[in-house]
Amino acid sequence: MKFLTYLSIAALGVALLPLTVQSRVKDTPHKLTGTHGIAVEHDEICRPCHTPHNASTEVGYIWNHALSTATWTLHEDADPASVMSSASRLCLSCHDGTVALDSYGGKTGTVFMSGDEKLGTDLINDHPIGVTYPVPSTRYNQPDANGNIVDPVETPAGQSAHLDDGKVQCTSCHYAHGSRAAYGKFLRVDNTGSKLCMTCHIGPG
Ligand code: HEC
Ligand code: HEC
Ligand code: HEC
Ligand code: HEC
Numbered sequence: 001m002k003f004l005t006y007l008s009i010a011a012l013g014v015a016l017l018p019l020t021v022q023s024r025v026k027d028t029p030h031k032l033t034g035t036h037g038i039a040v041e042h043d044e045i046c047r048p049c050h051t052p053h054n055a056s057t058e059v060g061y062i063w064n065h066a067l068s069t070a071t072w073t074l075h076e077d078a079d080p081a082s083v084m085s086s087a088s089r090l091c092l093s094c095h096d097g098t099v100a101l102d103s104y105g106g107k108t109g110t111v112f113m114s115g116d117e118k119l120g121t122d123l124i125n126d127h128p129i130g131v132t133y134p135v136p137s138t139r140y141n142q143p144d145a146n147g148n149i150v151d152p153v154e155t156p157a158g159q160s161a162h163l164d165d166g167k168v169q170c171t172s173c174h175y176a177h178g179s180r181a182a183y184g185k186f187l188r189v190d191n192t193g194s195k196l197c198m199t200c201h202i203g204p205g
Contacts, residue, residue, distance in 0.1 A: 028178050028186070036111050038102045048104045049090075049176075059090065066103035068093040073122040078130035079167070088129050088169040091176070096121050129169050139203040154198040156181070159189040161199045172200075 025031060025045055032048045033040035040047050051064035058067060067089060074080060083089060093099050097118040102109030112118075119126060134140050143149045147163035159180055161172050173196060174186040181190035189196040 025177050030176065030178075030186075032101060036101060038109075038111055048102070051105060059085070061087070061090065063090060064104050065090070065093055066099050066108075068096050068099050070096050070098045070121045072096065073124050074130055075124065075128035077132070078128060079132070080130060082165065082167050083130040083169070086130075086164050086167070086169045087171045087176070088164075091170040091174075092119070095119050127168075127173070129167075129172075131168050133163050133166055133168055133200075135166070140200055141202060149200055151195075151199045151202075154193075154195045156190050156195065159199075161188055161196065168200075 029035075030049075031045055032038050033043050033045060038048075047064060049065050050062050052062065055062040055064055056067065070092070072080070072083065072092065074083065083092075094101055094113055095117060097113045097120055100109030101111045101113060123129065133143065135142060141149050141151050143163050147166070148160040149163065150160045164171055173188060175188050176186065179185065179187050181187045181196075183190040183192055185191075187196060189199050191197070
């Protein structure tokens with residue numbers, strides 16, 4: 001009897017696993033204290049990005065990290081102003097490689113992004129951001145009132161892509177605090193079998 005109970009608990013654990021992957025910042029590559037040679041005061045995990053007081057007034061999210069002022073090369077259909085005022089700018093403030101990871105709270109840091117995670121300022125070789133999502137369209141799945149997009153067949157349950165003010169931004173495919181997908185990489189939708197791509201695109205594939 002006891003053995004059976006243990007078995008069903010184990011089965012339940014396996015079933016729930018994909019929903020709980022990387023659900024907290026401290027378990028992700030965005031824990032920027034004690035890594036990359038950065039030691040944040042009191043080991044405060046949120047601090048490189050947010051502060052309860054004296055935050056940047058240029059963007060929302062009580063932002064604490066120095067902001068990139070780079071001019072990015074974007075897709076021809078992109079609206080540069082929308083990238084400047086969206087969460088994409090927050091991502092690029094580490095990922096374009098122009099601002100140090102440890103430049104936060106008014107300090108000027110010294111540790112810069114390198115390797116595959118550094119996108120640079122030329123974003124022509126990346127998926128378009130700052131572009132308006134076609135509504136209505138027969139080639140794209142349509143967003144709900146909250147800007148969430150699912151493909152009725154391909155998107156795994158509980159996951160969705162997301163529009164920021166009707167546009168595609170970094171946060172359409174990623175979520176800064178951890179993946180909502182078993183796939184990792186802070187993705188909102190598990191991209192195994194290109195399911196993230198098919199969550200928006202209908203035509204190709
Ligand atoms: C590496 C940077 C980074 C770290 C570290 C970080 N955040 Fe965020 N946070 C962001 C970005 C970027 C956004 C806005 C984009 C988004 O919602 O994905 C955001 C948005 C938020 C929001 C509003 C949107 C939402 O998801 O509810 C809250 C609340 C928040 N963060 C709390 C926290 C807390 C609490 C911590 C520490 C445990 C933390 N963040 C650590 C980058 C970070
Ligand atoms: C404060 C700096 C900072 C900000 C802001 C930031 N990141 Fe990161 N990000 C990092 C660092 C550092 C890494 C780890 C790089 C490494 O391992 O060398 C990382 C890693 C990643 C990875 C790879 C994760 C993996 O599992 O391999 C993705 C994807 C990513 N970030 C996306 C984003 C997105 C999207 C945003 C905005 C919503 C964002 N980041 C904002 C610093 C930042
Ligand atoms: C259309 C969806 C989409 C958009 C928009 C998008 N990404 Fe990604 N990103 C992905 C996918 C999918 C991967 C995983 C690729 C892989 O595993 O090879 C990824 C990987 C990454 C990585 C890890 C690179 C690596 O080689 O491991 C970083 C960092 C990243 N994205 C940052 C960003 C930032 C910053 C933005 C906005 C400027 C952005 N992404 C916009 C889909 C997107
Ligand atoms: C959030 C919805 C969304 C997701 C997810 C998404 N796309 Fe897109 N994609 C778009 C939109 C909207 C455009 C149209 C941009 C424009 O031309 O205005 C686009 C454009 C493209 C283009 C044309 C690029 C160009 O230079 O004209 C390709 C190719 C593409 N996407 C492939 C992908 C792939 C591969 C994935 C998965 C990694 C993906 N998309 C995920 C919304 C999305």
